[in-house]
Amino acid sequence: MNTWSLRLLLxxxxxxxxxxxxxxxxxxxxxxxxxxxxxSSAAPxxxxxxxxxxxxxxxxxxxxxxxxSTKDGRPANMKITSWNLDGLRAWIxxxxxxxxxxxxxxxxxxxxxKCAEKSLPQEITSMPEFPHKYWAGSxxxxxYSGVAMLCKTKPLNVTYGIGKEEHDKEGRVITAEFPxxxxxxxxxxxxxxxxxxxxxRKTWDVDFRGYLSxxxxxxxxxxxxxxxxxHQEIDLKNPKGNRKNAGFTAEEREGFTQLLSxxxxxxxxxxxxxxxxAYTFWTYMMNSxxxxxxxxxxxxxxxxxxxxxxCDSKIRNTAMGSDHCPITLHIVV
Amino acid sequence: MNTWSLRLLLxxxxxxxxxxxxxxxxxxxxxxxxxxxxxSSAAPxxxxxxxxxxxxxxxxxxxxxxxxSTKDGRPANMKITSWNLDGLRAWIxxxxxxxxxxxxxxxxxxxxxKCAEKSLPQEITSMPEFPHKYWAGSxxxxxYSGVAMLCKTKPLNVTYGIGKEEHDKEGRVITAEFPxxxxxxxxxxxxxxxxxxxxxRKTWDVDFRGYLSxxxxxxxxxxxxxxxxxHQEIDLKNPKGNRKNAGFTAEEREGFTQLLSxxxxxxxxxxxxxxxxAYTFWTYMMNSxxxxxxxxxxxxxxxxxxxxxxCDSKIRNTAMGSDHCPITLHIVV
DNA sequence: CGTGGGATG
DNA sequence: CATCACACG
Numbered sequence: 001m002n003t004w005s006l007r008l009l010l011x012x013x014x015x016x017x018x019x020x021x022x023x024x025x026x027x028x029x030x031x032x033x034x035x036x037x038x039x040s041s042a043a044p045x046x047x048x049x050x051x052x053x054x055x056x057x058x059x060x061x062x063x064x065x066x067x068x069s070t071k072d073g074r075p076a077n078m079k080i081t082s083w084n085l086d087g088l089r090a091w092i093x094x095x096x097x098x099x100x101x102x103x104x105x106x107x108x109x110x111x112x113x114k115c116a117e118k119s120l121p122q123e124i125t126s127m128p129e130f131p132h133k134y135w136a137g138s139x140x141x142x143x144y145s146g147v148a149m150l151c152k153t154k155p156l157n158v159t160y161g162i163g164k165e166e167h168d169k170e171g172r173v174i175t176a177e178f179p180x181x182x183x184x185x186x187x188x189x190x191x192x193x194x195x196x197x198x199x200x201r202k203t204w205d206v207d208f209r210g211y212l213s214x215x216x217x218x219x220x221x222x223x224x225x226x227x228x229x230x231h232q233e234i235d236l237k238n239p240k241g242n243r244k245n246a247g248f249t250a251e252e253r254e255g256f257t258q259l260l261s262x263x264x265x266x267x268x269x270x271x272x273x274x275x276x277x278a279y280t281f282w283t284y285m286m287n288s289x290x291x292x293x294x295x296x297x298x299x300x301x302x303x304x305x306x307x308x309x310x311c312d313s314k315i316r317n318t319a320m321g322s323d324h325c326p327i328t329l330h331i332v333v
Numbered sequence: 334m335n336t337w338s339l340r341l342l343l344x345x346x347x348x349x350x351x352x353x354x355x356x357x358x359x360x361x362x363x364x365x366x367x368x369x370x371x372x373s374s375a376a377p378x379x380x381x382x383x384x385x386x387x388x389x390x391x392x393x394x395x396x397x398x399x400x401x402s403t404k405d406g407r408p409a410n411m412k413i414t415s416w417n418l419d420g421l422r423a424w425i426x427x428x429x430x431x432x433x434x435x436x437x438x439x440x441x442x443x444x445x446x447k448c449a450e451k452s453l454p455q456e457i458t459s460m461p462e463f464p465h466k467y468w469a470g471s472x473x474x475x476x477y478s479g480v481a482m483l484c485k486t487k488p489l490n491v492t493y494g495i496g497k498e499e500h501d502k503e504g505r506v507i508t509a510e511f512p513x514x515x516x517x518x519x520x521x522x523x524x525x526x527x528x529x530x531x532x533x534r535k536t537w538d539v540d541f542r543g544y545l546s547x548x549x550x551x552x553x554x555x556x557x558x559x560x561x562x563x564h565q566e567i568d569l570k571n572p573k574g575n576r577k578n579a580g581f582t583a584e585e586r587e588g589f590t591q592l593l594s595x596x597x598x599x600x601x602x603x604x605x606x607x608x609x610x611a612y613t614f615w616t617y618m619m620n621s622x623x624x625x626x627x628x629x630x631x632x633x634x635x636x637x638x639x640x641x642x643x644c645d646s647k648i649r650n651t652a653m654g655s656d657h658c659p660i661t662l663h664i665v666v
Numbered sequence: 667c668g669t670g671g672g673a674t675g
Numbered sequence: 676c677a678t679c680a681c682a683c684g
Contacts, residue, residue: 085678086675086677086678087677087678087679089678089679090677090678090679091678112675112678114678114679114680115679141673141674141679141680142679142680142681143678143679143680144673144674144679144680190674190675192674192675193674193675228675246675283675283676283677284675284676284677284678285676285677286676287676288676322677322678323675323676323677323678418669419668419669419670419684420668420669420670422669422670423668423669423670424669445669445684447669447670447671448670474670474671474682474683475670475671475672476669476670476671476682477670477671477682477683523683523684525683525684526683526684579684616667616668616684617667617668617669617684618667618668619667620667621667655669656667656668656669656684667684668683668684669682669683669684670681670682670683670684671681671682671683672679672680672681673678673679673680673681674677674678674679675676675677675678
């Protein structure tokens with residue numbers, strides 16, 4: 001969509017204040033605009049004689065009840081939750097930890113903590129539910145990126161990064177080894193506004209896939225986190241408008257396809273192959289979450305041979321505190 | 334005070350969270366510390382057997398009722414209010430304009446608007462009480478400095494800056510000519526943490542004094558605004574601790590003395606020569622305003638020959654919305 | 667402690 | 676529309 005067609009759209013649809021402010025700043029609305037559905041809720045009474053698009057009741061997604069056993073009836077013995085927090089400190093102020101204490105997973109994986117280890121709030125560093133805590137922060141830029149893994153039981157071993165200097169300075173990956181599997185949590189690099197970092201992302205995708213394949217040869221693995229890609233059209237509300245935007249370019253989608261080809265499965269899509277409107281991220285802009293104009297960017301990806309052990313892959317889209325919602329995996333390990 | 338004695342002080346006095354965060358960042362606490370009175374309000378019950386300094390009831394200042402006539406009985410016909418807003422947009426959100434509509438001065442002078450003219454909220458640009466509005470913003474840095482003058486009646490002429498290139502890029506001075514006087518509003522450059530900008534301030538003081546003296550030869554003038562200096566010990570709570578700090582260095586105080594020597598008077602001090610605890614600024618830190626640990630940095634300075642026309646010089650220290658309070662002048666012009 | 671911008675998402 | 680770091684006060 002070009003600037004002019006957007007401008008028309010704005011004029012025609014009684015823009016929201018947020019969008020108006022964006023427009024004022026001039027650029028970078030094309031990338032976001034595709035996520036916004038025109039919202040006439042703040043519009044004056046529809047003029048008679050003109051076709052006005054209805055406010056349209058949003059199509060929500062209600063995650064079904066957790067299934068706690070495998071197809072062949074074995075009970076789940078491991079519960080893993082993953083959440084991109086968009087800033088751990090703000091998320092704590094918004095009572096994110098209360099939700100965690102309700103969910104009570106065995107392992108909690110966090111992305112975009114945006115917090116140096118020394119600045120972590122005491123509420124989380126002293127959390128007795130998870131005696132074993134692992135933090136990775138961005139080295140250069142404070143308050144950027146950052147992932148964490150919090151565990152009830154101690155892993156056999158924990159490593160940081162993917163073993164390539166060029167990728168390992170931004171606090172994006174933690175790997176924990178458990179007796180029967182590896183758990184990898186990742187915050188995959190965003191391709192950026194205007195796709196300025198798409199090239200880097202492509203090399204990341206190659207190297208990260210290599211890293212996972214190597215691990216997978218030792219033990220099966222579970223990968224979770226914000227993979228910063230919506231794989232197929234079903235995985236975001238507005239595929240048409242986002243083909244040129246970070247998270248839905250052909251390159252990023254192909255990267256995910258290649259990952260699956262290397263012997264992994266997208267657990268949610270495996271269980272719910274036709275499920276539409278199931279998203280884990282909504283831009284804060286344009287009231288997208290209320291309208292469920294979202295993206296599925298957060299995944300549990302499993303070594304294919306773990307599939308018989310999969311019980312359920314959940315999207316906790318009622319949990320608030322970030323622009324992402326948490327996801328939870330039930331599995332037998 | 335050096336770092337070590339401060340550290341002791343912190344340990345001994347059950348620091349507040351705010352101060353703790355400051356300490357965490359390492360430096361630049363010495364400059365602020367002199368403004369803080371130790372606050373044990375958040376402290377655990379005082380340990381027996383140790384001398385604990387009492388929380389000490391703050392010594393407040395209640396501004397007396399407005400005197401609306403001169404000594405010789407002429408009624409005031411001009412009311413001018415000056416306020417350092419510390420960010421106009423935040424100040425509007427904090428209902429600063431409601432206070433202005435109550436006060437309803439003939440002229441409203443604002444400092445530290447921190448807002449480019451194009452970003453001004455409509456609430457103030459469309460304010461019918463002041464049909465004549467003048468704005469000066471910082472050229473290079475957005476959201477820095479900036480002054481304004483809002484008038485009920487139109488001035489004969491309005492100028493910006495003090496006529497010296499080097500001083501006139503930061504939106505610090507507006508001068509309005511009225512039939513019988515000049516009104517100058519100023520946001521004088523802060524000498525900065527560690528006095529990094531004290532040298533510049535000294536040249537400013539010289540040049541600004543020159544500018545005012547020239548004006549004063551044409552018509553008497555009223556200067557108002559944040560002059561960023563507490564003149565005498567009586568003009569701040571903690572003179573001892575602030576001798577090396579911006580706003581109370583010998584150089585800045587001498588600059589103000591020289592200004593008065595050039596034929597001007599500090600209207601408030603002229604009327605209330607012995608009044609202690611009368612301040613117009615309190616740092617947001619360390620709960621200083623509640624404890625009235627403040628500075629008098631905002632002034633109405635008059636050409637000496639206007640003194641017979643002076644009615645009152647008020648400090649509106651109950652008005653909230655900034656770290657400065659407004660001041661108001663009643664005069665006959 | 668609180669305001670602004672700017673980078674990033 | 677949010678997060679955070681930074682500059683400035």
